[in-house]
Amino acid sequence: MKQPADRRDLVERLQKEILSLQGMRTPLDGNPKRFGLGPVESAFPNGIFPTGTVHEFISQEASDAAATSGFMAGLLGKMMQQGGACLWISMQRTLFPPALKMFGVEPDRIIFIDLTNEQDLLWCVEEALKCDALTAVVGELKEVSLTASRRLQLAVEQSRVTGLLHRYNPRRINTLACAARWRVTSIPSELEEGMPGVGFPRWNVELLKVRNGEPGSWQLEWAAGKFQILRMSAEQFKKNLRQVG
Template identity: 35%
Template sequence: MTQARATPQLPSAPAPQPMGLAALRRQIALLEKLPQAGMGDPARPRALSWGLGAIDLHLPGGGLALGALHEFAGEGVDLEEASLAAAALARLIGRRLRHDLNSSVLWVGRQRDLYARALPQAGLDPDRLLHLEVRRNADALWALEEALRCRSLSAVVGEVAALDLTQSRRLQLAAEKSGVPALIIRRGGRAAELRALAHQPSAALTRWRIGPAPSVGVAAPPHPILPGPPCWRVELWRCRGGRPATWLIEEHEDGWREAAFPQPVPAPLADRLLAPPEHPADIRQKRASG
C-alpha cells in the first residue's frame, strides 16, 4: 500500500503594505514630472538653488527643477532689457557650476551686451560660458533645442522674444529628456507684448518677473541717510505644482538676502513701545466709568 505524500504548502505572500506618504509623493512627482527630493546622489543638487530659504522652500523640490523649462522677464523700467533677470540667472548658474566642475553653460543671445567682466561678481566664471550670438528669433529657438540634447551642459540660457505654446513644449520636452535646465529670458520684443506675458500660454514649469525695488537707506551719522544695497522685486507668477508669490531681496557680499522693509520706517513708528493688550474686564470697566 503506497503512502500518499503530503503536498508541500508554499508560504503565503505577504499582504501588501499601504503606500507611505514619501512613496506617494514620489509617484505623484513622476506623474506630474516634478523634481523628486531625496532621490539619486545626495551630494548632487536636484535643483537650481536661489540660496534663499524663503524662495527655495516655496518651490516644489527646493529650487528650480533641472530638467525643465523656466521663463524669466523684466519688470518696470527693466521690462525690455531684462538686465536683472540676466543677473539673477548668472548667479543661479554660478551656484550650479560649483557642483559641476567639468561642465559649461551655453548662453544664446541676440545682442552683444553680455558683459563678461561683470559675470564673476555674480559668481559665474566666464571661462566656463559659451556665448552664441544669433540674428533671428527662430535661430535662437533652434539653437536652444539642439543644445538641450547635450547632457554635458549644466544649463542652457536663451534670450527669446516670441515664444508660443508649441515652441515652449518642444523646449520642455527636450529639457526633460536630457535633464538640462532651459532658462529663457524674454526680451527683444515689443513693449506691449512683454507686458502681456502673464496672459500668454506657456509650458514652462515656472515663470518669473524680476524688477528693481527701492533700496533701504543706511544711516551713517553725521552724514545723511545713504543709499542701501540694490533691492530687487522677485515675482513668481506661475508655478506648476506651487503657488504664486513675491519677495523683496537685496544684494550682499555672499549673494542675496531678504529685505526687511522696502521703505524706511518713520522713527515714531519704528521706536514705539509695544504695550501688552488690555484684558477684556479692564476694557468693560473703562467703558462703564466713562
C-alpha cells in the same frame, strides 16, 4: 494600522512620479542643490528649486531686463559651483561678461552665441538643451509658442540641462510648458554707512506661475556671494500665516 501607512507611501510615490513626468525630478544623487533662496525655494514642490527643466522670465523695460540678467547670473553661479559650462544665446547681447564674476560665474565658462534671426535663435536653444555636457542654457528671445516650449521641455527631460528663457518685451504673454514664470524688477539698494558706491544689487522677485507650487513675491539682495531675503510682501506674509495656522 499598516494599511494607512502603505497608502501614504503609495500616494507619495505617485506624487513623485507625476512631478518627474512634469520635469520636477529629484537629483540623480538624491542630494538636492540649495540655492539659498529661502522662502522662494519653499514655493516649489518639495521645497526644491527645480533644475533640469525650463524657467521663463518676463521683462517689459530695459531696466527690468538688466535686473533679470543679474538674478539669472546669481542662479547660474549656484548651478555652476562644481564646474560645468553654459551657453548664453541672444540677438542683442548687452551683458558685460566680466560682471558675471560678481555672481560667482567665471566668464570663460560661458559661451556666448550672438544671432540675427529669432527662428535660428530658438533652434539653437533647443539643440543646446539636448547637450547633456552643459549645465545650463540661457536664451534671450521675445516670442515662444506653446508647441516650441514643449519641444524645449522634452529636450531637458532627457538631458537634465536647466533652461532659462528671458523674454524681453514680448508681444503677448502666452502659456508655455515651463516649470515657472518669473518677473524680476530692480529696487533701490542701500549704502553701508561710510562706504562709497551704489550698494548691492536688490530685486523684487515675483514667481507668477509655478507648476504644483505656490506663486509669491519676495525682495532679495545679492551680497557676500549669496542671495539674502530682505522682506516678504504683505500678501506673501499673510499667506504664510494662513499656512501655519
